[in-house]
Ligand code: TXA
């Protein structure tokens with residue numbers, strides 16, 4: 001976990017990283033950077049002004065707390081908990097329930113809730129980072145550019161996804177540029193994100209523990225790797241929540257992952273391995289009816305496992321999300337953006353998947369993108 005930093009053989013990469021690290025460390029500006037999940041919009045998690053600038057650039061409601069990204073457990077202990085004692089161990093400030101998860105899944109797309117260090121400490125987290133929650137969310141990303149940026153700035157970095165609020169998360173530097181051009185000083189381009197959906201957020205501080213947001217690691221991963229205490233782990237299932245409703249993870253109540261175009265989600269129910277022609281015919285007529293009702297002029301269809309790419313005939317943009325959960329995750333946001341921003345369709349019909357393994361995170365994002373415009377089949 002405390003492994004050494006990668007060495008960058010490219011002088012340009014090193015120069016850009018040092019410039020970005022300088023912005024994080026010495027100013028209250030923000031920097032977009034790649035992680036293995038999605039691009040983040042980072043600023044110092046210790047500085048109110050930096051965090052305000054993050055919320056402002058994204059146009060994000062400030063009651064939705066941010067994840068604090070660290071490069072190592074020693075940084076967590078030294079900078080966040082101000083613990084430089086000789087007997088401080090790497091996991092001294094991480095409750096035992098998290099140890100199996102953190103030992104196996106960090107660095108990586110896992111975010112855990114930790115208790116906020118008490119205010120007498122010098123380097124305390126900004127209250128704006130945690131949006132007045134009693135806890136803070138923390139992760140060590142696996143992407144070497146992200147970790148180098150955090151380590152070089154020697155600053156825990158608060159970072160939400162680097163999209164404009166309500167839009168699909170960015171998985172390329174171009175997506176960030178599309179949403180935030182002119183609003184932030186710098187984007188580090190690290191190519192396409194390998195995972196494609198955000199980190200899995202878990203809360204081990206409650207009994208039983210909870211999965212607050214499905215993400216890059218599956219619920220099954222958490223159950224299998226977490227040890228006995230995670231066997232009872234509950235899943236926060238609410239997808240659409242009213243504005244004034246109290247929720248454990250405030251991010252859940254906002255419109256999210258929404259393209260400009262309307263999204264209709266097709267959800268397979270029951271046995272989707274064998275889909276009879278009768279079932280397919282029924283679905284086809286429901287979809288056709290919906291397209292007419294919406295008055296859609298340009299339609300895109302994103303298929304996944306069971307429906308043929310040309311399921312919607314006539315003039316329609318067809319894209320395949322992939323045939324495995326990992327592929328679908330990696331392509332999901334990029335394809336929603338492609339048909340919305342490049343093809344300018346006014347209706348996107350998406351084939352969903354079963355809500356297990358990677359499908360849980362995929363369907364969580366798609367249900368929000370579709371804000372309940374769903375056709376079961
Ligand atoms: O993969 C990721 O997690 C990406 C990359 C950039 O690391 N970040 C990301 O951040 O997705 P964001 O802000 O878009 O989502 C953070 C989620 C939100 O749902 C928020 O409500 C929840 O984590 N969260 C943050 N702090 C929390 C806390 N103290 N208690 C409960 N939920 C929290």
Ligand code: MG
Nearest residue numbers: 160161169198
């Ligand atoms: Mg986000």
